[in-house]
Structure formats: structure tokens, C-alpha cells
Amino acid sequence: MRMRTLLAGSVLVGLAASFAAPALAEDSVYIQLPTYRTGPYAGSGIHIANGMSDYLAMINERDGGVNGVKIAFDECETGYDTQKGVECYEQAKAKNTLVFNPWSTGITLQVIPKSSVDKIPVLSMAYGLSAAADGNTFPWVFNPPDTYxxxxxxxxxxxxxxxxxxxxxxxxxxxxxxxxxxxxxxxxxxxxxxxxxxxxxxxxxxxxxxxxxxxxxxxxxxxxxxxxxxxxxxxxxxxxxxxxxxxxxxxxxxxxxxxxxxxxxxxxxxxxxxxxxxxxxxFNNVGADYPALQDIKKLVVDAGKSHTPANTVGENLYNRGVVNAVYMVEAIRIAQEMTGKKVINAEDMRVGLENLKIDEARLEAIGLKGMIAPIEITCANHSGHHSLFxxxxxxxxxxxxxxxxxxxxEEVTPILMQASKDYATSNAPWPTREDACPAN
Amino acid sequence: MDMLYNILIDPFVQMVDAPDFLIQVVWEGFVAGVLYALIALGFVLIYKASGVFNFAQGIMVVFAGLSLVGLHEKGVPAWLALILAIGIMAILAVCIEKFVMRPLVGQPDIILLMATIGMTYFLIGLGEVIFGGEPKQMITSELGLPTGSTAFEMGERGLVILQHIDIAAAVIALLMVGGLAVFFNRTRIGRALRAVADDHTAALSVGISLNQIWAIVWFAAGIVALATGIMWGARSDVSFALEIVALKALPVLILGGFTSIPGAIIGGLIIGIGEKIGEIYWGSLVGGGIESWLAYVIALIFLLFRPQGLFGEKIIERI
Structure with missing residues (x-):
């Protein structure tokens, strides 16, 4: 009798544990980071990858994630190869990534038609298809803060x-x-x-x-x-x-x-x-004196939780990787506010990106005042065409x-809008946006 | 008519108008040719001794260069790092002979080619694990190699700039070819190596150790790879992208023949100078960027007249 009770108890504990697991998973969101730490483009790709992953790791360490929701992330090595990049996209889709960062114009061009079908936002920060800044034609693609x-x-x-x-x-x-x-x-x-x-x-x-x-x-x-x-x-x-x-x-x-x-x-x-x-x-300054970068150094790099050599924190491409991660984290935060959900999905993430606004006050709050200029993305304008130096x-x-x-x-916009129209025509039938952007 | 003028007349007018620039183009082509020849030399050494087309020669260039710079980054003095890098190439040669060549003796050539392709990817992975994927600066001045340049003025606006490292590359390549020629012709091992190249079975019957010869020849190819890695690394940097550049040796081999050391040198120079002149004086007619395929066109034209390459051995098969 005792043995039977013990067995039944074990089964119940097992069942309880199996129900508890998804509850834990619900407190995290997943983002795949396509990177290239190998191959002929690794000299640039390594710094970007380090910047992105260190910032996300720091947010998890310092803040416990975004509003308590941890960001689970892993890397997918593309080697800057378009075919491998598309494979990474398919893996990311299978694992319900919130957003896909191709880190290659070639890969971006391949996944743009897929993104609207799969409903996964593509964040091609300052690269990719310039015409994708037209949010009316490309509701799933974002290229802040500037196009090529x-x-x-x-x-x-x-x-x-x-x-x-x-x-x-x-x-x-x-x-x-x-x-x-x-x-x-x-x-x-x-x-x-x-x-x-x-x-x-x-x-x-x-x-x-x-x-x-x-x-x-x-x-x-x-x-x-x-x-x-x-x-x-x-x-x-x-x-x-x-x-x-x-x-x-x-x-x-x-x-x-x-x-x-x-x-x-x-x-x-x-x-x-x-x-x-x-x-x-x-579109970003160099240097490691910004409070957010100091937190990265203290909580991630010096703590041995990173691939990054300490002397490269603050270099140009490293900081740019950080900027990419900042855009993602801020979009998650905004999506949470707008949808009322803690654990958002890719469609919610698109809402977050489409309403992404990082003003001076917010830059100060996240500890990056002076490193980048404030940015604002709108429904119609997915780039923002922000200031540069x-x-x-x-x-x-x-x-x-x-x-x-x-x-x-003023020079770029008319050509960009024409290019957007041409893209939609040459890729007909191009899906029309379900929720049209406000006229202005 | 304009097109004909642009193809047949204008390039030569440009050459006459700016002789200093022509000299510069030929010099740059010469230096590139020397570097192609060095890579091709590595292929030839192994092909001569074992009949294997060593697809891994490109990654050996990268691996050798990374070993040298990587050791120096760890605090090893430059000259000691150079000696240790030579040691690493020796160990690599022994390992290749023992774990790749020896088990595959007697297998068809295609199997050996596939084995070298496999080695390429293994060495890429091993290199990335040990040294990381980041490009590294070649330790040119630490090795005592010259830096800087000398400019020669020609006429009112003419200028020819010679980089000292390029002059050093040419001298080292010549010394290396001379050294290999002496090694092949004047030493016992060199003669044994030639015997193996001529006929494996006959060489075995007179007591020559194939295993030893193969290890030596892979080591020699490793030394050539190290020299190439240093010279090419000094011109750009040492990164895995160099492995792709090594494929430029293919048209050199087609042209010079797979078994000829002088062929590798002459072939390298013809390809190097030919592609530079072609790109600079005729490239703009088709939007530029013709260099990557022009080398193959030059090689194919030569092949039409000499299928065995300029210096390759003529293959006569009796039926």
C-alpha cells in the first residue's frame, strides 16, 4: 500500500512539474541572433555579435529581463552566406523568434517576402532594402535609424x-x-x-x-x-x-x-x-563610458559571461551591435505596454517596432544618452531617416x-517611394497591408 | 567604330601617355604574380610527389599565418614564433601523412582530392577554434621585414611607388624557388623525391620510404604556405578570406602545369601581370571586375595550344 502511494505521489509530482515547466517558459521570450563569427566577414561580424548578445545578457542580469520577462537568445552562424541565413530564418521561425535580424542585405532580400507570410518582423538596422522604409508596402520590415x-x-x-x-x-x-x-x-x-x-x-x-x-x-x-x-x-x-x-x-x-x-x-x-x-x-558614437556599457562590463564581460575581449567594449562596431539590441529591447517594452501582455509574440513585436520611440529622456534612462540620437518609427515610415554624423x-x-x-x-523619399512601388509591382501579387497607416 | 577604337587603340594610347602608370601596373601584376606563384608552388610540390591535388593549400596558407601571428599575440617573440610556426607546419605534415595519406594509399585520385577538401574544412574549424575568426595584423616589422615605400618620379607628373614589402616578397620567392631547386637536384632526399614523383613502385623497390618522402613534401608545402601567409598577410591581413585568394593559383597551375616548379613561377607572373593589365586597360569597357575570370581565360587560351601547360610533362598514352 505504501509503495502504491509512493508511486502515485511520484506520478503526481511529475505531472505537477510538467505543468510547471510551461509556466516558467511563459516568463521568457525568444530571439534568435543570426551572426557570423567565422569566414571572410568575421572581422566585422564578431564585434556586432558581441555587442548584441552582451546587451541582451546585461538586461537579463541587471533587470531580470524586460518587465520581468527574460530574453532567451541564441546565435545562428550564417557566415554571411545567404543560403545559411535563410536556414537560420527557418530555424528561428520554428522556435518562435520575436524578430529576425539578418545582418546581411542578401539574406534580408531573401526573407522579406517570407516575413509577411510568416508574420515575423525583420529588423535590418541600417542595411537591407532601402525601399523597405515604406511601412505601407513593407509592414513587416524595419530599417531604422537610416537606410543606405x-x-x-x-x-x-x-x-x-x-x-x-x-x-x-x-x-x-x-x-x-x-x-x-x-x-x-x-x-x-x-x-x-x-x-x-x-x-x-x-x-x-x-x-x-x-x-x-x-x-x-x-x-x-x-x-x-x-x-x-x-x-x-x-x-x-x-x-x-x-x-x-x-x-x-x-x-x-x-x-x-x-x-x-x-x-x-x-x-x-x-x-x-x-x-x-x-x-x-x-549613427552611433564610440566609447565605453556610457552607463549601459559600464553595466555590460561589470555584469557580463568582467563576470566571464561573454565572448568579448574587455578592450573591445566601446569600439564602433561593438557599440553598433548594442544599438541593434537596444532597438529590440525597447520594442519589446513598447509592445508589452501597447498589448497589455507580458509575454509577447512576433506579431506583437511588430507593433512594438512600428511604435518604437526612444527620446532623450528614454536614452538617459537606459544609460545611452549621447551615444545615439533619439529615434522614432511610425506606421508609414519604418526607417525614420534620422540624423547622422x-x-x-x-x-x-x-x-x-x-x-x-x-x-x-527630400531627395531620398520620392525615389524611395517609387522604388517601393516598383518592388511591389515586380513581385506581384504583393500582399497589401491589412491595417492602412494614417494619412499623416 | 568607337568600340573598336576603345578595344584596339585606346588602351595602347593610355600606355604610351602614362608610362609611369604602365610600369606601376606591371609591377603590381608582378608582385601579385609572385604571390600566386608561391601558392601554386605549394600545389606543385605535393602533386609532383603524390599525384594529389591539394585543395587544402589555401587554408594551409591561412593556418600558417595565423599560427605565427597567434603565437606572437600570446607574447612569444616574433622570431621564436616563426620557428614555432615552422614546427607547427612540420607536425601538420606528419599528421597528414599518417592519418590521411597513409590510410588512403592506392585509392583513386578523386578520393585523395576529397580527403584534401575534408582537410580544408577541418583546418578552417581548427583554426577558428584556436585563433578565433577575427583578422589579424601581420607582424611585418617585428619579423624584420621592410615597411614603407620608395617613390620614383618620372617626368612632370609621373610617379612609380614601390612598396618595400613587395620587393621583399619578390626576393623571398626567388630565394625559395632557388632553394627548392637545389633541394630537388642536389640532395639525396630531393633525388628520392623525384624518384617517387616519377614512379612510386620503382622508388619503393629501391628502398625509398614513401611515408617519409610524403611527410617531407607536405612539410615543404607548409613552409611555402608560411612564406605566402606572411607576404600576403602583410599586404592585407591574415584572415580566413585569404583561403579564397589561394584559388587564384588554379589558373596558374593550368598554365604552368601541375608538375613544374618553373611553370608555377612563369605561370604566376603571366597570370599576375596579364590580369592587372587586362583589368586596368580593358576592364572598364565591361564595367570592371574582370580580374576574377580573366585569369582563367588567359589559362584557357594557353591550354588550347599546350594542354599539358607551359612546362607540364607531355602525357603520351600508347593504346
């Missing part, structure tokens, strides 16, 4: 300023050296458009992925063509090689400007003392070379 077209327009605006105004661009030659992939080709339509409007000539120097570390031909061509400025859209091993080649060919580094992804500390450091003056457009490599670190300034939104 914003970035390019900001660089051209900066060059215009150096030449005494946009009219000073007339007759100038601007070289465009780019990774010959979806990422590097993305800004070309706008570049051609701006060249026509402002009367400058564009010289293109594509760098095939296989030749990232073998750019002497491109830089010999640049030397021959003598462009007044060179703009770079590089990533991974392409960036340090390009900086080295520019130094080697004695190109005026103050006239060499990279997009934000060509602004890694190691990218510039590779050029040694000669890289001084190299510039890149940016130019940073300059001083030989050891990045320092701001300008104040924050707006990209040429």
Missing part, C-alpha cells in the same frame, strides 16, 4: 559642404568602391540620380567577394582616374584591405569616406599611421568630425 540611401545622401551632402555647397559638386569625380554584392549595389540607383542632379561624375570600382584581399587593380584604377573623393561600401576583409591600399597609393585619406559598415576600428587601424583622416558616416580616424580611435545632421530626405 540616407547614408549615401549624407556622404554626398558632406562632400558638398567640403566643396562650399552642393553646386560645388558640379564637374567633380566621385569614386565608388563597393563590395560587388546586393549590399554594395544597393545605393547605386540613388548615386546615379544625385550625380545627374548635381552634375558630378561617378566612377564605379566593384570588388568581387573573392577578391576582397586583392584590391590592387581597383586602387590602380583609382590612381589613374584621380577621383576627387572616394566613397566606400565595404564589409569584412574588404575594409582593412581598402584602407591599406588607399594609404599605399597615397590617396588623400581626408577624401576617403566609408559607409557606417566600413567604419570598424580594425578597418582603420590596418592602415597604420597613414590611415589618419579616413572618415565614415555613423561623420567620424574621423585620428590614428588611434574614431572622433566626431561633424555635428549630427540630417540626410537629404
Amino acid at each position: 540611401w540616407d547614408g549615401l545622401s549624407a556622404i554626398i551632402k558632406y562632400i558638398g559642404d567640403q566643396e562650399g555647397g552642393m553646386e560645388g559638386l558640379k564637374g567633380k569625380k566621385i569614386g565608388y568602391i563597393f563590395l560587388d554584392a546586393g549590399y554594395g549595389r544597393e545605393p547605386i540607383p540613388l548615386l546615379d540620380n544625385l550625380a545627374q542632379k548635381y552634375g558630378f561624375e561617378v566612377l564605379q570600382y566593384p570588388v568581387p567577394g573573392k577578391e576582397m584581399q586583392n584590391q590592387s587593380s581597383q586602387w590602380l584604377s583609382i590612381r589613374r582616374d584621380r577621383p576627387d573623393y572616394v566613397v566606400m561600401w565595404g564589409w569584412g576583409a574588404m575594409n582593412p584591405t581598402a584602407v591599406k591600399e588607399a594609404v599605399k597609393n597615397r590617396f588623400d585619406m581626408s577624401k576617403f569616406i566609408g559607409v557606417w559598415w566600413a567604419g570598424g576600428d580594425e578597418d582603420a587601424r590596418a592602415g597604420g599611421a597613414g590611415a589618419k583622416g579616413y572618415k565614415s558616416v555613423s 561623420i567620424q574621423e580616424w585620428d590614428g588611434e580611435k574614431w572622433t566626431p568630425a561633424t555635428d549630427w545632421f540630417s540626410p537629404m530626405t
